[in-house]
């Protein structure tokens with residue numbers, strides 16, 4: 183699978199929590215979910231993390247270097263005090279069960295005393311399954327012929343930065359990367375792109391597109 187733009191979570195977007203170090207979650211969250219849902223087997227997932235950001239790519243490279251020496255990667259999972267949907271709370275509680283184990287979390291400052299926190303130590307083999315690749319999905323193509331294409335590509339909070347032409351270019355590039363029955367999952371609204379059937383846009387309000 184591929185994640186396009188996994189990003190670096192350096193503060194919570196809404197409230198600016200900055201009491202924990204830089205981290206990236208998305209590739210490992212997807213690994214975790216694929217195993218939990220029985221869609222893949224542990225040790226049999228290869229993740230390519232495409233990004234244009236040097237910070238993101240270097241962060242992942244450093245995590246991989248540490249993983250090669252057996253070091254885990256710890257992620258902090260703060261949860262606000264207002265009510266979350268029950269499913270979201272269940273997800274938050276179980277996050278990481280397939281990729282590592284819970285560890286003591288960094289305690290938030292007193293001003294954030296209502297914030298709940300969890301932390302998960304992700305195993306080195308999971309970190310090593312994720313390979314960072316410098317790629318601009320709008321303007322560059324990736325030769326994935328050796329691997330035969332991706333079953334799943336995730337790109338969230340990505341397309342919204344681009345105009346329609348750029349979105350169409352990105353989608354064209356993505357279509358060359360997907361296996362014939364592979365999926366692109368995005369939370370961005372892409373109503374003007376002819377590649378994505380209207381019906382699918384309507385069903386999900388966000389685009390879930392099956393290539394091929």
Ligand SMILES: C[S@@+](CC[C@H](N)C(=O)[O-])C[C@H]1O[C@@H](n2cnc3c(N)ncnc32)[C@H](O)[C@@H]1O
Pocket residue numbers: 186187188189190208232233234235238317318319320321337338339340343
């Ligand atoms: C707002 S962050 C999204 C992070 C995460 N996916 C999320 O949903 O929270 C956007 C990410 O996409 C990357 N990005 C933006 N444009 C890109 C492009 N054309 N090609 C590859 N990555 C891109 C950024 O560097 C960043 O890592």
